[in-house]
Amino acid sequence: MKKWLLLIGSVLGAFAALGIFFTNQLMYIRKKTDKVIIDRDTEDGFYDENVYNTLPKEAFVLPSSLGYNIAGTVIKQHDHNRFMILSHGVTVHSLNSMKYARLFLKLGWNVVLYDHRRHGMSEGKTTSYGYYEKLDLQSVVHWVKEQFGSTISLGIHGESMGAATTLLYAGMEDGADFYIVDCPFSDLEELLAYRLKQDFHLPKQLVMPAANIILKWREGYSFKDVSPISVVDQIKHPVLFIHSKEDDYILPKMTEQLHAKKMGAKRLYLAPVGTHARSYADNPGEYEQVIESFLETIQKEAH
Structure with a gap:
């Protein structure tokens, strides 16, 4: 016995x-160090310290509904009411979102960057791949609307874990006018x-x-609680899905499945080249054209 x-x-x-x-x-x-992030984005032509230092940045700290502080930065370069929230991937932080910030600023959008829990300057002890991060994103959305008005035009762009977080948030609250999700996973x-x-x-x-x-x-x-595919059909607002065909870390079929299940307004862009989270870096011209076309459609439908 x-x-x-x-x-x-x-x-x-x-x-x-x-x-x-x-x-x-x-x-x-x-997590990756600042040096790794900066060196990579500098090599790709996305980060220039001189340009970064001249941007009209304003740091903020807001309380998460989960009891810790979320840190971020607003770059309000335009006087109008169009804002993009940028949600980064796992192991990096909001500096990684600067490549997208420069794109949206060029296209006439103000941007809000923030650090996920346990990343960058934000607090929080663990990473949950979207389960708790979606509530932090909700806090950021509410804060942006409180600061700049509930009638602003608001979009969210997410990359990798940030894309999955964006979909989980949208399936829960759908508080933005549209979403752009780059290489999300469909089910953790x-x-x-x-x-x-x-x-x-x-x-x-x-x-x-x-x-x-x-x-x-x-x-x-x-x-099972971290499954964008289980909530994507609840999202009413438009979603642009992006993935690289060569991504072998999160397979592009996951994004294709998400796109297929999403009801209503949606688009799908499969970049021809690029490993995980490099659709923009390796297809900059096409990527920008797809984003610009999607945003133009959003603006036309808003008027």
């Missing part, structure tokens, strides 16, 4: 250890199962059950 108890205890201990290890990798994922559990197979050659049956139970215990949500 003791041997059986020891065996059961060992199995449960290994199960818990596996779940804790895997959830640690997710919750405390290693499906993405993690794919990454387990690709990166570690492990079957999801070995890791996911333990990780799911431990994640629910530690963070209060499970993988």
Whole structure:
């Protein structure tokens, strides 16, 4: 009997250890340094410190509904009431959004950049891949409307995790006039199962059950709760979906599935080249044309 108890205890201990290890990798994922972000975007021609320093920036800090502070920056270069909120991906911070900020500023939009929880200057202890981040985005949306008026024209652009967060927010509240989502995942559990197979050659049956139970215990949500595909049909406002055909980190089929399920106004742009989150960097001309055309349609329909 003791041997059986020891065996059961060992199995449960290994199960818990596996779940804790895997959830640690997710919750405390290693972040990129400022130097890595700046060097990459400088090489791509998106970041120029002299240009950045001349922009009319105003820093802000606002309280999240979850009890910590969210940091961000408003760049109000135009006198009108058009604003874009930029939602960055995991491991980076709002400086990574400057390439998109320059694009939208050029197209006549003011921009609001902010740091996700546990990234950049924002507080928060863990990363949740959109589950809690969607509530922070909600706080940013409410703050922008309080500062600049509820009648502003408001869009949200998200990249990778920021794109998934944007869809989760839109499926919950849909408080912007339109959304642009670049390389989102459609379902976190499906993405993690794919990454387990690709990166570690492990079957999801070995890791996911333990990780799911431990994640629910530690963070209060499970993988199935982070599923943009389950809410995308609730989004009423227009969505522009973007993905690179060569993305092998988050597969483009995820965006195609999201686009297919979205009801109402929508567009899909599949960039011909570029790895993950590099649709703009590797297809700048096409990317800008697609964005500009989408924004022109939005503005026409608003009048």
